[in-house]
Structures are given as structure tokens and as C-alpha cells.
Amino acid sequence: MATTLCGLAVAAGPPGAVAAPGADAAVPAPTATTAPAADCPAQPWVGGFRLATSVAPDDTRTSTVLHPEVAGPKMQCGAEETTLRKDVTYATVPGAGGQPRELKLDVLAPTTGGPRPLVVFLPGGGFVTANKSSSLGRRTHLAEQGYVVVSIEYRTTRDEATYVDGVADAKAAIRFLRAHAAAYGINPSEVAVFGESAGGYLASMVGVTGGVRKFDAGAHLDQSSRVRAVVNWYGPSDLAKLAADFDPVTRATHEDSTDSAAVKYVLGPNDPTRLQDAPAAVAAADPATYAGPGDAAFVLFHGTDDRVISPSQTVLLHHALAARGVPTARFAVKDAGHGPVVPEGNASGRMWDTQRVMRHVTGFLRWQLH
Template identity: 50%
Template sequence: MTMRNRLITTVTAACALAAALTACSAESGGTPARAASPTACPREAAPTAPPHGGGGGTAKGGAVPVAKTVKPTDTRTSTVVEATGPQIRCGRTGLSSHQDIVYAAPVTRGRKTELKLDLQVPEGAGAKPLVVYIPGGGFVLADRKANLAQRTYVAEQGYAVASITYRTSADGATYRDGVADVKSAVRFLRAHADQYGFDAAKVAVWGQSAGGYLAAMAGTTNGDRRFDIGDHLDRSSEVQAVVDEFGASDLARVADDFDAATRKTYNAPGSFINAYVFGPGSRRTVVGDPAARAASDPASHIDARTAPFILLQGDDDRIVSPSQSLILADALKAAGTDATRYVIKGAGHGDMAFLGDPDAGAPWSTRKVMDTITGFLDARLGGAR
């Protein structure tokens, strides 16, 4: 397969994956969003064009990097959550919405990219703690419009929630650029905290899938100035808490729990993982490069400044091996960092409805799971309400 075709394949796969993780409809202008009474936070329909990209399984109409099998995960040091009960509901709180805010304009391989964020801020007196949401997308897409329902729910609990775009391999970027972008967003938002009404001293990152990986990297590199590039360098990029939902950690082992065909696809030169580590066109692999493997692993960066974590992963995740969250949680605990791993029983990799199950994403939008996240934020950011 040519490099161009591989890129098209990966982009198509990530498009569907990002769409599958998207929730609700587009935000409504820049005015407060209200509802007469609480209403369910609906998920958007699953993508009609299935992803295409190798791996052990196939979706209806095309192949995706989805494993045929997944090993049972070790839960002895984790909290198992039965994701039952009511779904989240929106509309209890008025929110001010600010969209298309340019937070950075980095140059990648000679091309400038305007990076934007959308921001939701609860109405009411007092500066709100800030949560920076980092969307998934297979390291190829980063749709800041994604997952609106869950973002809105968190905002309605008393948090300013900023959803960001970051550079991906489609921009010719690597994970170093992605981490730098997250930190640029944190610095920008701190510089504009008074303008938008949030507390610059209380900042968390919350990511899903590829975004979970970048959130983990941001939280474990607190104080590492090598990733602070761009504007507002007089502001801190450190975060006070990390929410990592089904994110990768050791990129050489993302497919460890899967069947042999899926492992081969993930570890191949030019795979979506290797492209985001080494850049487009490289034939190097994380498995074959110990130095690159260590540099791209959040666990390698843990030190006394690392933020507290919660890690959430489904035990039926067939995109990122469930053992990925266990590896990182164990490393955090061994270093004395506060970390709790939650295993969501029966859950997959977010909303994978395009595989034929329209309720695949339901566990992740239950009150039980979302209140686990907001409870952690309340504890670590000093409370929002």
C-alpha cells in the first residue's frame, strides 16, 4: 500500500472513530443555553460511512482496527463499575458559550495551523474551576465539537469546560506537538481567566482515547519546559488533575490484549500510532526504538509534580487494550502519585455504535460514570458548587 493510501485509510478510520465519540448537536451561538426542564443529553447518530483500516475485525461495510478478541483485564487493584442506572441529563444550568477562539497558531513542517477552542462557562457569581477537554480521533483528527453532551453535563456541575483542537499526524505533527498544543491551551486560558470567568489556579485536563493519552502526557510532564512552546510563556501550563478515559500509555503495547492480527496492524511501520510518534513517511516503529518508546510513554515522565489521576476504561475495549490503563495506574502508584483506575464492566471504547450496537456508548454517559468524573474534579479542584 502506498503512503498516500495508508494516510487516506487512517484518516477514514479516525473520522468514523471521532464521529462515534461525538455527542449532541452543535452548540447554540454565544448565548446562555437553557432548558425549561432537565432533558436527556442525546448522542448523535453513528457515522454512516464505516472506518477502514486493517486490524482483526470488520465493521459493516469495511474493516477497522478493532480486535476480534480481548483478554480479560486484571481488576484486583481497580474499582469495577457496573454502568447501570440513569443517563445524564442536561438543561439544569444556564451556560455561556464562546466558540472558535484561536488559542495558538503553530507552524508544522512550514505550514501554520490555527488552533481553536470552544468554551462553556456556567452562569453565576464566582470564578469557576477549568476543565480542558481533549477529544479523541486516532491521532489523525481532533474535533473540538465532539462529545458535547458529556462536556455540557460537566459544565452544568459548575465547571468552565474548554474543548480544544490540537495538531495530529494529518497536520504532519507528532505527539510532541500535541502535548505542546495542550499546554499552549492551558497557558492561553490562564492568561484569559478573568475575561471568561474561571479560576486560573484550578485546572484539570480530561481526554478520551487519543485525547486521554495527551491528557496523561500533560499531567505527567508538569513543569517540563521542553513542551512549553509558543505564546504566554509567562503562564504556567501545569494542571491540578487528570481524567484519562480509555487512553493509550505505553505505545509499544497498545494492542497487547488483542489477537495476533490486530497486534501486527498496530505495530506495523506507518500505523496510526507509529505515524504520531515518528511523523509521516517514517518506517520506524515504537517497538523497535526503545528511546522513542520511553520518551512517548507518560509513565517515563512521572515525578513529584505529576498531577493526581483517574483512569477509566471498558473491559471490552477493542481499540486500546484495557491493560494500558493498568500499566499507567501501577506506575503512578509506584511513584507515590494518587491514581485510581476504574474498569467499566461491559463497556467498549466509547461510543462505537458504528459496529452495529446503537447502545454501545451508553455506559459512558450514565450518571454513575460521569459522577465518578465530577466527584474526582470536585475533590481535586476544591469543589465547583
Template identity: 45%
Template sequence: MKTARLCAGLMAVLVLTVSGCSAADQAQNPSPTSAAALTSCPATPLQAPAGNGQAPQGPPMNELKVPVDTSTSKVIDPAGAKQIQCGRTQLKTTDDVAYSTATLANGTAKPLHLDIQVPAGDSAKPLVVYVPGGGFSSANRKQTLNLRTFVAESGYVVASIEYRVQPDGATYADGLADIKAAVSYLRTNAATYGINPDKVALWGESAGGYLASMAGVTDTDPKSRVQAVIDKFGASDISKLMADYGPQIEQGFANSPNPIGQYITGSPAKSLAASPEAVTAANPVTHADAGDPPLLIFHGDNDRVISPSQTLLLHNAMTKAGATSTRYVVHGADHGDLAFIGDPNAVSPWSTEPVVSAMVDFLKATLS
């Protein structure tokens, strides 16, 4: 019973993780240097209440049992830093673009959509494809509207995509196929959206960070291969997903069938511990290679959902293989925005200027 509650709690947190603006962000004052132009970045639309009309309740959170290793990483302390602001340039937004139609496990067709933001100007812009999180149980492309808007205003076409998830009967291989399809669609329609098809990056958070990094280290198709990847608090070795929270939680999760295990193994009856070959094949660390696109990684040192060591494993695997990887540890940051489950301050570190500027600087360096 305790293990089942743990897994349910983990899934609930992952599904509810949305890095949008909180109410506090909306009240931010404009920057004194550009008060006439800048405002708070737009907030992610609120999720609908649960079936009983009540806001989602926060599940139990994990407690870190080991220190976060920052020895090969850069540390950002966002305490006191300003929140990002938007309004620097005009954007054209087109929502609900069907980029592909997938066939689900039950044989039904599911159209897959993306929302796209295009900055003003006649020149072709680099493309950033955002892959949302959701614990492999949802893929809400409306997430992180504040961050997506800021990045688009920095001179990038930003497309946020949905992909197949575990309730569709899908596996991670299907999610990767959907990412490839989205990149291929956008490259094919580059002229329509003002995209430079030779400069494409993936950016994912949580489950989306895992899929983005996995796509980066496995995709060799010229139509969908990208030039850079940003992975924010994603998994890299599923067999050790809970390693930083103590042996009981780690072993309980690995040995209990759960939706994450089903998305990886393809079977609702198989646990991660009982499927070592499938898990190894699904781990980004397995595929790290010198020819992989440059990788930028972020993780909070107070993440209570995915072990911070997950991104360290990927960073070390990439550098050992001879690839380019940079990892930032954000001091005091939890797993994205947990405002919807009782922590309205969790979003703040992730939408501060030093954290988001590191993302934009990386995109400028890799897509210039």
C-alpha cells in the same frame, strides 16, 4: 495485506470514536424527581457522510484474549443505570475561539480553536480542558457534547480544544505543545471566561486521554501545569497498545508503519518496534512521578480498540511512584461511542449517571 487491513481498521475506529448521544439517548424520559427541569443532554453533531454519501462502515474489531485485571481498580456495572440529563443551570457557549496559531510541517499556518461553555454565576469557576480523541488523525472538538454539557452544568468552565494531528505533519510533541498553549491562553483570559486559574484539569478520551495523561506527567511550566487529569481509555505504553488482542495482532501493529507510529516517531518509514527509544520517551508510564497531579482513569472491559491493560500500566506506574491514581473499569463498555459504525448502544455505558458522577466527584475533590 492482513496487517495493513488491521492497521487501517484500527485507525478508522479511532477516528470515528465520538462519545456523543445516540438516538436512543434523545428519547430518554426526564428524571421523575425533576421532570420539569431536566431533559436529555445535547447530542454531538453528526459527522458528514463519506465521499460516496454513505455512512462510514465499521472496520474489523479486535477480540480480547486475556481477562481484564480489576484487582487494583474499582468496577462500575452501569447495567440498568439512568442516562445523565441536563438542564440544571444555564450555560453561555462561545464557539470557534482561536487560542493559538501553529506552524505546520509544510510551513503553513493553522489557527487552532476551542469551544467553551461557562455556567451562569458571578464567581470564578474551575476549568476543565477537554482533549478529544481521533487516533492522532483528527481532533474534533465537537465530540462528547453531552458529557461536556453535564460537567459544565456541574459548576465547571469546560473548554474543548483542537490540536495538531498526524495529517498536519505533527507529532505527539506538537499535540502536547498545543495543550499547553490552550491552558496558557485560558489562564491569561481567565477574567473573560469566569475561570479560577488556580484550578485547572485536563480530560481526554482515547488519543486525547493519552495526550492528557502525557501532559500531566511531563508539564512543569506554571503557566500550563494542571491540578488534575482524567484519562478515558488512553494509551500509556505504545509498544504494548495491542497486547490484549493476541501476539499476532500485537506484533503486526508494532512492526507495521502506520499513522500512530508516525505520530510517535515522527517518521512514516519507522515502525514502533524499530523505534524503542522514541516510544519509551513518548510513554506516560516512563514519566510517572510522585509530584504528578492526581489521575482518574476509566477503561471498558470490552474495549476492542485499545487494550484495557494500557490504563492498568499507567495506574500501577503512578501508584508505584507515589502519585495519586484511581482506575475504574466499566463493565460491558467498549471504546466510547461506536454508534457511527453500527453499534448504537456503545455510548450508553459512558453516559450513565454512575460513570459521569465518578468524574464529577473527582473534579470536586481535586479542584475544590
């Protein structure tokens, strides 16, 4: 059975329509429909964040500054046929208390042509949640440009997980999709990752750890987890400096914390240490540590009025990548906040779904994925 949503045919079959990793199972082919082109649906932000009261001016000397209008033309959905297949299990891993946890993904793809380049989407959620249903409009827009777009769950602090687990989950999904490339119409040699916020951080880690064995675990180890391109929207890098650009109260709150999600995602659920006092662990969790020639090309985006993740986080990574010979570009979105997370009464969250911003994403992907 399929239902229609903004030009999508949504396959509502039971979980396990594609078997667990390693199994050879038939993949049902849902029917597809087309709706008139229209603005892509907005996605509500799930999760609560304390916003800083002020943010220092962004260092844009090595960035391109974008000035999208809040009311500017929005990205479009519905002009092309796409299908959405939900709740495919890609791995079974230890969750909270060591209990088995099935990780699932949603596959959004054009109905014609192929094989297509793959974009693996990593949702945000502050290292606490990873809702694969988020940003449907953005994913639909990308699929209509000719990509197989796969949104995944990954482990967070609710699973008593650390960044090592989150990166391993993203890589397990990439290997699973390469192993089942024919079933999903994927070109396995053309793979990118696109992450927002915490997902942007994990996307960056995936992009620079193609040869780091500790992050590859689980099934399909005969498949590569390397990617060709990384799109990072307002993701952190040096997790001890998340609040470096913020007002003194917010900065002190972050720096003095021993139980924040960032602390737990670096050090584990039971370590009562501040990140400021664990420089080796912070460095091991920083994508800049692993960057080098041959890594994926990067494009980084950050709002200059981001009150959740300091804009300097992507500046630090951008400069580190460039210094290590990694192709990189950074876009500063003038006056934009942390995606839809903005101060009350501020409509700048709408900037992220404008054609002016999204065309830089699609242009980068066209350039990197042939």
C-alpha cells in the same frame, strides 16, 4: 446572535471574537437560556477503527469495577444556564507543509457565579483528528456542575505532527486560558484536563510534564501549564503495546506496522520504523516515563471489552503512577467498549453516558478542584 441547544446559548460570532494570544480584546457575552432537564445529547463517533475480534480479561486487581446498565439513568443536561462560545483562536502553529495553522477552542461555562474551576477537554480521534465539537453532552453536563469546560483542537498526523506538538498545543491552550482567566470567569489555580482515547493520552502527558520545558512553546510562557487533576478515558500510554490484549492477527498488525497513526505520532511522518524497534522513542512518548511526586492526581477509566485500545494500557499507567507516588485511581467499566466504538449490535457504548459512570468523574473533580 445566539441559538439554543440543550439549555445552551451558543454564541455564533465570527472567529477571533477573542484575539490571538497576547492581544487584549473584549469578550462578547452571549445570552443564556435554560431548557427542561433531559438526557444529554448523544454524540456520533467520527473516525474509522478496525476492531479486534477478541480482548483478554482485564486485570482489575487494583481497580474498581463498575457495572453500569446500558439502559440505566443517563446524565442530565438543561437544568442550569450555560453559554457556549465557539471558535476562539488560542494559538497559531506550523501545520502540514509548514503552513500556519490556527488552533481554536470552544468555551462552555455557567452563566452565573465565578470564577470557576477550569476543565480542558481533549477529544479523541486516533491521533488523526481532534474534533473539538465532540462529546457536547458530556461537556454540558460538566459545565452544569459548575466548571468552565473548554474543548480544544490540537495537531495530529494530518498536520504532520507528533505527540510533542500535541502536548505543546494542550499546554498552549492552558496558558492562554490562564492569561485570559478573567475574561472567561476562570479560577486559574484550579485546572484539570479530561481526555478521551488519544485525548486521554495527551491529558496524561500534560499531567506529568508540568516541569518539562520541551513541551512548553509559543505565547504566554509567563503562565504555568501545570494542572491539578487528570481524567483519562480509555487512553493509551505505551504506544508500542496498543494491541497487547487483542487476538493474534490484530496484535501482529499493530506490531508490524510502520505507517500507522501511532507510529507517525511517535516517530514523525517519514520514519519507516516499527515502534517495536524504537524503544527509546516509545519511552520518551510514554507518560509513565515522566511521572513523579507532585504531579496531578489521576483517575483512569477503561472498558473491559475495549477492542481499539487494550485495557492493559491504563493498568500499566495506573501502576507506574502509584509506584512513583502519584495519586491515582482506575475504574474498569464492565463489558464496555471504546466509548461508542463497539462491535456491531453491541449497545455498551451507552454505558459511558450513564449517571453511574459520570458521577465518578464529577466526584473526582470536586475532590481535586476546590
